Amino acid sequence: MARRSKFVLLTLVLALATAGCASNAPQDSLDPAGPFAETIDNLFMPVVWVAVAVFILVEGAIVYFVVRYRRRTGDDDDDMPVQFHGSTKLEITWTILPALVLGLIAVFTIPVIFELNAKPAGALEVDVTGQKFWWGYTYRGGQPAFGVNEDIVTANELHIPAGQPVYLTLTSPDVIHSFWAPRLNGKQDVVPGRIHTWSIQAFEPGVYSGQCAEFCGTSHANMRLKVVAHDQAGWEDWVEQMQSTPIEPISGLAAEGFELFTQKGCAGCHRVEGAFEAVAADSPPAPDLTHLFSRDCFAGCIYDLDDRNELEAWLRDPQRKAGSLMVVGEITEEEIDALYAYLETLE
Ligand code: HEC
Ligand SMILES: [Cu+2]
Structure with missing residues (x-):
């Protein structure tokens, strides 16, 4: 082998090996963190072993034949091996064998498809909307078992109680998205005009990241999400916080920001309960x-909310997220400070 191709081959192998060894892989679908993901994993692993067996048999046979019947020095060019094109026995064998293997896999797969699509008993229900380019969540009120009495509306971060099933109803107003939190369940496409359902559940409290898995436009790659699973006490605190109404600031910088929220057009698009409830019809x-x-993250969970600079940069230029549908006019640095002071009160 030439030196150059040896080098290329080595680099490829190394790249593959190192990429496969990520120590921090929060979206590892081979590391299930809940019963639905585990159900998939329990099906996936045996199928992998079947595939490995088929691979070894087929590749093994190829390698064996290549070596065993290779052309040797001194072979006579006219000495063709016996041809068996059109062998009915062989044709039937290699049609029936794969069909049997696929049939066997189907026997185990089909019940799992139904199981994953069934509505789990006693689940928390959340409506999920795929938007350009972020996820919206509405927890329907009237779910006293979870403390959710009034509707809770939020975005990007989906909070759930650990150890309990959560039943999602997913829709999209315009383009196709796909909801995917790999450690909690597989992908669920969200097609406009259709109503999809999907379940997730986490064994343990923790943060599980995910993302939109269907190309949906310019900022598709920036449409991430987080599922935050709480223990019982944490869940109750979160619900209580979400069902409170923020207090309107009456003085200082925050009060200026409150005024600017209307003047700068923010209120035309964004709802704030108790203060700005009527967004423009065409927003x-x-x-x-x-x-x-x-929340910890915003704008499709690509920016940290604890980093003040990120949010300020966002208000200065919402197009830093390519294709973002947020449009604002000129804003001065003083106005950004005031707006930030107001936004900070929205806890
Ligand atoms: C034309 C409608 C529109 C206007 C006006 C607007 N926004 Fe937005 N805003 C959006 C959209 C759409 C997003 C989501 C962008 C994304 O994630 O792709 C957003 C996202 C945000 C976010 C991040 C929220 C989250 O949880 O992801 C903040 C904060 C925000 N806007 C504040 C403001 C402020 C403050 C103003 C006024 C200066 C404003 N917006 C004006 C449409 C608007
Ligand atoms: Cu999307």
């Missing part, structure tokens, strides 16, 4: 900001 769907600062 693009925008995240509910009532409890903005209860």
Whole structure:
């Protein structure tokens, strides 16, 4: 082998090996963290072993024949091996064998498909909307078992109680998205005009990241999400916080920001409970900001909310997220400070 191709081959192998060894892989679908993901994993692993067996048999036979019947020096060019094109026995064998293997896999797969699509008993229900380019969540009120009495509306971060099933109803107003939190369940496409359902559940409290898995436009790659699973006490605190109404600031910088929220047009797109409830009819769907600062991330979970610079940069230029549907006019640095002071009160 030439030196150059040896080098290329080595680099490829090394790249593959190192990429497969990520120590921090929060979206590892081979590391299930809940019963639905585990159900998939329990099906996936045996199928992998079947595939490995088929691979070894087929590749093994190829390698064997290549070596055993290779052309040797001194072989006579006219000495063709016996041809068996059109052998009925062989044709039937290699049609029936794979069909049997696939049939066997189907026997185990079909019940799992039904199991994953069934509505789990006693589940928390959440409506999920795929938007350009963020996820909106509405927890329907009237779910006293979970303390959810009034509707809770939030975005990007889906909070759930650990150890309990959560039943999602997913829709999209315009383009196709796909909801995917790999450690909690497989992908669920969200097609406009259709109503999809999907379940997730986490064994343990923790943060599980995910993302939109269907190309949906310019910022598709920036449409991430987080599922935050709480223990019982944490869940109750979160619900209580989400069902409170933020207090309107009456003085200082925050009060200025409150005024600017209307003057700068923010209120035309964003809802804040108790303060700005009527968005403009022609506004693009925008995240509910009532409890903005209860979240860790914003704008499709690509920016940290604890980093003040990120949010300020966002207000300065929402197009830093390519294709973002947030449009604002000129804003001065003083106005950004005031707006930030107001937004910070929305906990
Ligand atoms: C034309 C409608 C529109 C206007 C006006 C608007 N926004 Fe937005 N805003 C959006 C949209 C759409 C998003 C979601 C962008 C994304 O994630 O792709 C967003 C996202 C945000 C977010 C992040 C929320 C989250 O949880 O992801 C904040 C904070 C925000 N806007 C604040 C403001 C402020 C403050 C103003 C006024 C200066 C404003 N917006 C004006 C449409 C608007
Ligand atoms: Cu999407």
